[in-house]
Amino acid sequence: MTEASGAGGLRLRDVQVRFDGLVALDGVDLDVAPGQVVGVIGPNGAGKTTLFNVICGLQRPQRGTLTFEDRPLRPRPHRLTRLGIARTLQGVGLFGGLSVLDNVVTGASVTARTSVAAALFGLPRAGREERQLREAARALLDELDIAGYAHALPATLPYAVGKRVALARALVSRPRLLLLDEPAGGLSQAEVEELAGLITALPQRDGCAVLLVEHHMDLVMKVCDRVTVLDFGRVIASGQPGDIAHDPAVIEAYLGEAVTT
Numbered sequence: 268m269t270e271a272s273g274a275g276g277l278r279l280r281d282v283q284v285r286f287d288g289l290v291a292l293d294g295v296d297l298d299v300a301p302g303q304v305v306g307v308i309g310p311n312g313a314g315k316t317t318l319f320n321v322i323c324g325l326q327r328p329q330r331g332t333l334t335f336e337d338r339p340l341r342p343r344p345h346r347l348t349r350l351g352i353a354r355t356l357q358g359v360g361l362f363g364g365l366s367v368l369d370n371v372v373t374g375a376s377v378t379a380r381t382s383v384a385a386a387l388f389g390l391p392r393a394g395r396e397e398r399q400l401r402e403a404a405r406a407l408l409d410e411l412d413i414a415g416y417a418h419a420l421p422a423t424l425p426y427a428v429g430k431r432v433a434l435a436r437a438l439v440s441r442p443r444l445l446l447l448d449e450p451a452g453g454l455s456q457a458e459v460e461e462l463a464g465l466i467t468a469l470p471q472r473d474g475c476a477v478l479l480v481e482h483h484m485d486l487v488m489k490v491c492d493r494v495t496v497l498d499f500g501r502v503i504a505s506g507q508p509g510d511i512a513h514d515p516a517v518i519e520a521y522l523g524e525a526v527t528t
């Protein structure tokens with residue numbers, strides 16, 4: 268396990284988001300070090316989605332700072348991959364008219380785009396990069412055990428396969444930080460187990476760090492190096508999963524529900 272240092276990875280300090288009178292995030296600090304898997308949990312309405320949206324650039328905080336790799340981070344949803352950040356969304360969110368392989372390729376279209384000009388004018392570099400990209404996409408499908416679906420359309424896929432395709436699409440840009448929004452939603456227990464294996468392996472990919480916003484407590488406790496717990500927009504606990512599970516404030520926030528490791 269890696270200790271949180273904040274250096275180099277993602278760092279949020281004193282982030283506040285208000286919706287009219289409601290404080291959705293209240294002075295939130297969060298660190299995700301390179302190669303670390305960090306979970307964000309909390310009861311309904313705790314601010315998890317708002318926090319995810321702040322990091323993706325979908326929500327501007329009224330206060331606070333974000334840094335990534337020691338530089339100020341001003342995220343915009345459509346420019347995240349250029350910064351070395353990728354995300355998967357709740358549900359699946361694939362392009363219905365594109366094959367699985369083409370869906371994965373779109374995940375890299377920003378970083379790998381050989382300059383639109385090169386593609387437009389048919390320069391050889393464009394073709395070569397396109398081929399390399401498709402090879403990388405195929406390799407990812409293989410790695411995620413879904414190569415057999417490369418030419419299928421999203422509507423024909425089992426739900427869990429669609430989620431893997433979405434993961435492949437996020438990974439093809441070789442992100443240094445991957446944001447996962449409730450990846451276990453809608454999966455069976457066996458599929459969650461498989462997902463746990465995939466997430467745990469992610470840091471071996473170029474030291475990719477993972478921020479996991481998730482309701483599924485078993486998954487969080489199993490795969491995370493550190494966990495941050497939100498309640499009413501505030502961080503009420505942050506630490507290793509084993510400590511979090513026994514933290515009285517966390518147990519109270521979950522109204523005594525078992526937080527199991």
Ligand SMILES: Nc1ncnc2c1ncn2[C@@H]1O[C@H](COP(=O)(O)OP(=O)(O)OP(=O)(O)O)[C@@H](O)[C@H]1O
Nearest residue numbers: 286289290291309310311312313314315316317318
């Ligand atoms: N666009 C918005 N306008 C007004 N209030 C909002 C908005 N988005 C979120 N909120 C409120 O902010 C608080 C935090 O919501 P958020 O969706 O971030 O919580 P959450 O932890 O993701 O909840 P859940 O687990 O139910 O998805 C809630 O009280 C919610 O009602």
